[in-house]
Amino acid sequence: MTEQYKTVYEGGEGEIVEKKSRFIATVRPVETEEEALAFIEEMKKKYWDARHNCSAYVLGERQELMRCSDDGEPSQTAGKPMMDVLTGAGLTNVAVVVTRYFGGTLLGTGGLVRAYSAATKEGLANSTIITKYWGTKLLVNTDYNDIGKLQYLFGQREIPIMDAQYTEKVSFVVLIPVSRVEEIKKAVTEAVSGRAGMEEVEQLFYALIDGEYICF
Structure with missing residues (x-):
């Protein structure tokens, strides 16, 4: 049993715009993988008309379980950067979905990594983080x-x-x-x-x- 860990108490939302593409991050606390997957499906239904609903989640008091999805974006440009933000903040038992509405301009792999990372950070900034x-x-x-x-x-x-x-x-x-x-x-x-x-x-x-x- 770990003596302490950081997590999200109340999830939040954050949005950034990059070259007319909208990136909407939704953060939510989760206790199990089933909860995380249900949350991701909920966001896909809510934002059914978006080009991508990329996701990442971290579970376990020592971050034992980590999963992410690029949901159609080029490999390693969305889910992994999002997960890196979560783990870099020392968080666990948390999931994030970043929804992208395409604005017509390609961002390139570097631009995508920066955009998905920035959106995730914005979502966390509007969440309540506790130890x-x-x-x-x-x-x-x-x-x-x-x-x-x-x-x-x-x-x-x-x-x-x-x-x-x-x-x-x-x-x-x-x-x-x-x-x-x-x-x-x-x-x-x-x-x-x-x-x-x-x-x-x-x-x-x-x-x-x-x-x-x-x-x-």
Whole structure:
């Protein structure tokens, strides 16, 4: 299990015009190859009257699966440059289709590579890109006297408090990268002189999106 990877949270669209040819990039997050293929077919139906609907997708936390299609353009001038943009940005679990409406002027192989790359970059620029972290939800129970110490500790170490319950004792649920669990447990124990109880609730991926932590 990889500890973190970059992906697209919300896809976007981007368009460039090169010598009167329109290149429309549509980006979408995908989890499986079936999702990627269904997305490509959806775009081909949407832009049925276009000359080309070239595609690329990357899947797997370590980019294990990569596929691309030139869809009738000269070999290596569309799908591969599009995929290179995705992998160059360190992205995975993402698909992109670049639709071309031919403008009447041939661009040559170099011009096609530049156009498909630029369109893909424009689509990514209009997408929401996030980093997903593999983390642990840790439940921490302690006395009311220790609230300030723990809040300070979590704030200093940039550990988000996802939930807080105030009953006979105080319970915090915090989100910690897996690699830092033992470090944080030790810091909590030292901060409250061993008075805190701790339990690892679950492991999951999470990301910081628009200032808010989202679990997946």
